[in-house]
Amino acid sequence: MDLAASAVPVEAPTVPGNRGIWVGILCELSEFALMFLAWAWFRHVHPDDFHAGPAMLNAGAGIANTVVMLTSGYLAVRAVLAIRRGDGIAARNWLIATLCGGLAFLLIKAFEFRWNIEHGVVGTGNSFVAMYYYLTFNHLVHVVWGCLGLIWAILRAQFGAYSAADHEGLEAAVLYWHATDLAWIVIFPLLYVLH
């Protein structure tokens, strides 16, 4: 008797979004993990730069951006909940609100970089400042990618591509957005809090 054939099939574990977006998310977080290691290394080698570093930055901009990212993530969750109950219009509107959060993040970052230049925070000769720019520019690129993903999901939602039964693409765009949020959750204290 073939036991394998008679066995009750085991259901594969469900993955939010799709497998492809998780490859992207794990690659993104691995990339940031290497940068966090670099942060620890340079902090060890140049402790004075890192001790004085956070006081050189505009902490208000860092806090504002953290609040904006977390709020934007919350709005993205609401978009997923809306599409799960079959309300495509509400899902689209929540996605637009999420995107507004992303754009606000970019605007605050632009203000912060301008403030940095006015206050002489430039990435030459100081390990902390160089690390700050590498981490934040890299994160900025991911925010831009995330915004493009959200725009795509908004357009698809607008044309009724998602339903309660099929909204994998919307979930994938939202998951990528959360991954960008996760990276910022680490970046914020490394740059703005830890003296």
Next chain:
Amino acid sequence: MTKIDENRATVVWLGLLALTLGSAWLGEGALPAGLTAAVVAVIVGLKGMLVIRHYMGLAEPGSRLRMAMRLYFVVVPALILVSAAQGA
């Protein structure tokens, strides 16, 4: 069910904001550096776990993906602690 999910998401969001403000307060130098690093490590870990569980929906017990994501938010806080210990 959806209403419960919405309420839960709102509570998690408010919790994340509260943890962020706590981190910001630590940035003012309110505590000694070592203690600041310890509290920051805990806050980073907590925020990461909340986002993974409630925002990303990785809630399935035994999921390797959930395990890998949660491990990330154990290793990174540990890195913060090691870095702080070396700087002490």
